Amino acid sequence: MPFPRGKKPSVTAGSKIPKLRGKGIENQEEGPQVKRSSSPPQGAPKKRTAFVDLTNAHKVHISLPGTKKKNSLKKTQKKKATSTVLDKNEANLKKSGSISPESQEEEIQRGEEETPVEELVVVEAVPPRELPPHLRRPQIPEEFDIDSQQQDDPTLTAQYAKEIFDYLKAREEKFILSDYMSIQPSLNAGMRAILVDWLVEVQENFELNHETLYLAVKVTDHFLSAAPVNRENLQLIGSTALLIASKFEERCPPCVDDFLYVCDDAYKREEVIAMETSILQALGFDINIPVPYRFLRRYAKCVSASMETLTLARYVCELSLQEMDLVPERGSLLASACLLLALVTKELGGWSPILVFHSGYGVSELVPVVRRLHSMLTSSPDDKLMAIRSKYSHKVFFEVATIPMVDLDTLERALQ
Template identity: 55%
Template sequence: MPSVRSRRAPVAAALNVPVEQQNEEQEVSKSKRSTSPCLGVPKLKKRTALVDMTNAHKVHISFLGKKKKKKKQQQQEVTKTSSLSEKSQAEQQSSTSEGTEGKSSENDEEEKEEAEEQAVCHVEQDLVTPEVPVEFDVDSENRNDCFMIPEYAKDIFDYLKSREEKFVLQDYMCQQPNINAGMRAILVDWLVEVQENFELYHETLYLAVKLTDHFLARTPIHRDSLQLVGSTAMLLASKFEERDPLSVDNFLYICDDAYNREQFLRMEASILQALSFDIGIPVAYHFLRRYAKCAGVGMDTLTLARYFSELSLMDFELVQERSSLLAAACLLLALLTKDRPGWPPVLQFHSGYEISELAPVVRKIYSMVTQPPGSELKVVRSKYSHEVFFRVASLPLVGYDVLEKTLEPQRFPLIQL
């Protein structure tokens, strides 16, 4: 098929157009074809709307078009002043009066443009992340590992810590006349067994307990439905955390057909609606791994802290504590049990907690671990008594005197000999 350009010569010849004029028209058409949108090629120019994709309202951007306009205005003012020298005084006065009005309007436009640029290009100080001191920098060693994202690691955990404000729990058992804290502890102990049998992530277990607590804090239930709530919460958590989540059939099997499929689906919808579909709740396990990396502890110390943290899931008194604070308290108790320094400055920097803030929670965890387990709450202790978990459940705890010296050193002053 011949092109459009090859058809243009016979059409011009049929209209008896001279050859020179045809060549001129072709040159003009070539020059227009590169800029005219009517000929199928859009005119290339910058669009400020696209700059918003790169946070134009937060960073400084130079507008080239405005600079060109200002240069043209300056050139026009120079030509005006040269023409004024050739005119008479009367014409000069009249022209200057008009020029001042024009200049005033131009100045107003320039001031408006500058104000807009300052408003658009203003850098928000809250979004500028402060530099981490060298002695507290624990992410630079992973600068070549894209999966560790060292550039955003601290910002991510700071965001998770700020998000905890939305998920603070209170004592909700007064709103549950049919269940109590003991029943909840049995349910959590059973969820730990489910997590171990199906080899789920620990994050799935922690999130399932959080979903259960937040749902119970909003909806009164009967005791016969408590296992259904916990099972459905574990189902939702596996969908959120696992690569290969569990199905309803798995929970129908482990619940021994105590509930049917429709009940699971209705409970799943009820939990999601009660939580407004916001199930990305920060859990203690996330913070615990981060704090262990900051402290540079070994896997045995981290496993001991995880043991304390999983035991705390069953204690209703610790439900009201923030996940970041609970993780820090578990790690502090594990460090003292392993004869490590109490709370180094690097942990205080990355966690944001001092020993005085951790002391009440550490005492609660210490008393919880020292108490003998109930006859129905042995899954966590037996789990961490295995050699895979370094048998941390059988390790002797730190002495109470050593614990108090670390938590309140001012009560035990050093004796100078």
């Protein structure tokens, strides 16, 4: 409540005054304020302060024992130093007035000779050491450079694209297979083709990447080449290989229950996990196997192939997964042969020099595989293996499965 002007607020009994702490104000009792005297009352102990009264701190100079002597010594030393410097300057001025400029130069030179000068150590430039061959960047001619337009896109790693595919091609030597059906008494090439056809259906239903399908087939072949298996476990091996490939290639791979569902609950969860362990141990946990699909996309970029031409080559390459006699072929060689067959079918020319540079294969090396692929396409299809043909008969894939294949004479002329 505001107080009236000209009147001081009176303190009544029972009213409270807020206590202030931390500002040098002692606790005050209730009642009227009384001015205290500066001197303490008689008989009261003297007031103790931590250092000094804070209100008079700027007026008090704290003197500690031994500081006066040190300060006085410092002041006298400063005075002596300044006096000696002034005396030397005056003496130098007097000398400079009486000495000729030539003698001054001589004295300066003598002083320079007398004063010790640090010797400069001259370090010879060391020529740069040459990099070892495996660390040198490959020299790409300008007419064969297909990655210069993507230099500003960090997701494409255009600076290392050639080296990456050279590395993948070098790794193919580690994963070369042979016809392993001789060690599989209960299996044959037809059963393997049926398994691949089923894997294509699963890949399409789960909408997995094509790299996942190719890697799953490779993992299956490598496991089957390691030890004989029973016919009843063939589907378990294929589904588990697709699970491993999904974990390696997919951002969101399907779970174990999804693969149990597509197998119609023919296997248990423990069996899938145990088979996964067996496959990984058989492959030494190295599942980064180069697949033909990666090389196919790279080589199609060399000739700026259209999406329809690339899809036709993909159709031929995916059909080759079912052929047992094409299992020993390298993925880069198989991809080159599929692309060459697609280029000849679409009348887009043959194997150009830029393809020879990036693939490392000449036409003569591709001829046997191209002929084998052509006979595969022209032969009558098996009614049990229609998943790939029906897949590429869709409009999404440009209906490339319905395109008539080039005749053998035209193909032979192109191969020559």
